[in-house]
Amino acid sequence: MSTRRYPHSSVSPEEFHKWLSALICVLNSVYFLLNMIVMQKFGIGAVQFTVAVFGGYCFYKSSKGLYQPWHSHTLLALLTLNILISVAIMGLVAGATYWGLALPFWYYSLFGLRKGFIFSAIIMLSAATVIFYRTDTSVLMPYRTVFNFTLVYCSIWLVCHVYEVQRQKTSEYLHSLALQDDLTDLQNRHALKADFQAFQHSFESMHMLIIDIDHFKNINDKYGHDIGDSVLINVADALMQSIQAKEIYRLGGEEFVILFKNISDEEAFRQAEKVRKAVELGIFFSHNEPIKLTVSIGISSLRPEHEFTDILRAADQKLYQAKREGRNRVCA
Template identity: 35%
Template sequence: MEMSELNSSSELRLKVLKGLSLGVGGLAVLVAIGNVLVSQSYIYASFVMLYALYSWHVYRQTAKTTIFNGHKYIMSASLTLLVIVGTFLKPTASGVFFWTLVFPIIYYLLLGNKAGFIATVCLFVVQMSNIAFQFYAEQYFDMLTMMLNFSFCYVTIAIVSHVYEINRVLAENKLSKLATCDPLTGANNRLALKHRYQALQDQQTAFHLLVLDIDHFKAVNDEYGHDGGDVVLKAVVNTMVDAAGSDNVFRQGGEEFCILLENVTRHDALAVAERIRKEIEHSPVVYQQRAIPVTVSIGITQSEASKGVQDINRQADANLYAAKAGGRNKVVASNG
């Protein structure tokens, strides 16, 4: 699974941008032709045609693997400006004003909650001012009735768009959490670890990798059952989270876990590992009124620019095995 599959917002925004650039861009060509042939608005038609050309450029860009993030803001701003100017320059009867009602939907889908809300409010204020200007310029419609009807329609569409976007993001976050969270312990899972590795490599961020294994965990399961083993796993994760933070703790499988510590010294990484080891050793896990003694072995290594993730994992595992071979309940770190 790739990171893009966990972030459907990026994919949605790209699809909206692609559809907007193709659909509205095509309509812009027709609008430009209509302004030339019908109303002889050559200047306005030129701006509309420029927007259509830019839309075609953006549509071609959406086919590429990477696309300039600012396109969505430029597209939104330029289309908004065309409608505002069209409303201001043309008679109300031309109907340009009605394009305003689709903008809350475009804003929220393309820009997200915060930017979408700001853009929606700003456009509302501008277009209400436009209504007042058109009334004093034309004086053939009831300004109050026009304002009330526009306000009710626009605000209703804006509220629906806002509620939809909020709930869509919440649902996306829940799905992402389910995909990257270990359901038993609440720690991040191997998929989350894979993406964290990728992010650290892309950013060229130095980190220490701590690999932790619960000593004699099979004996715990044999004596206390899998329910007792589950309680031990949860307790170990809680101790790790207290020491390193929930974002840095990952379950690799079974009784093996790892911690990623970014931009810390070797001394700090050792201190975190020793804190975890000592707290687990001195805090027996209580299960069915019985105290289960638990210890852990920890291997530590530091990332290097010349090493890939597999090499770093291999070195951390080697240090973990050295800790176990040395009698368990130990911390072993790479030299240097």
């Protein structure tokens, strides 16, 4: 529906990438020096130097707020390649295999559930193949080595997968709390502001309708707040049923907002009239007593220089004009 940026229920992938790139830079710098000076493994040393440099580059970019998703993909690809090459060249003696056990956690933390699962599966098969062919048969049994590695890897993989599933469920729940009105199930003011910012430069025109239930205080005073809440729910349902727009919000109290994208002033007015008539013709009940409702609607249109508060204020002014002129009307 929109390009909102949601809050994360844990450390964001961007922040995790920043500090992981710093860790990878430091660790590969140490291994580069060991392989070049002590072990005389110049090929592996060259790979580790490349990984260290790119890790430092990623940390620098992230620190400046210039993170790009391809940074994470390239960094993990280089790190994975480094681990597989180390195992292929040096076998199990150097212990590079152990670093492969950390990969599922990094994959899921950076790439989410689907890519984390796919990448973890690919690495398990790749690592098991390399281990099988590079196991020193005079010291270890290839089948048992691959079997034990696969069991340990799958155990860690399973924990990472379950954790990511739960994290996503928690995030979705927090998003619904943050962006959804719990009474009417419409989107709330926070969602309205987020959508406006996402739509602002994506569409040639945008219209905002502010809809206010006329004399709503009288309904609360006469029938009670529980009936008032029922009226708000019914009005929200009427809004959703009368028009096709998905961008419908409860602004607060008895006020609702609808956003329309890429329609003319005439069409915006026609849609507002459709909403007004749907509420006016509807019958709402307090126990068995019918309640007749009307709404006043103000319309504003987006201009290039408008910010969220500008278009909201303009629609609000038109709303009060509709109320001054007798209510149950649309002003644009």
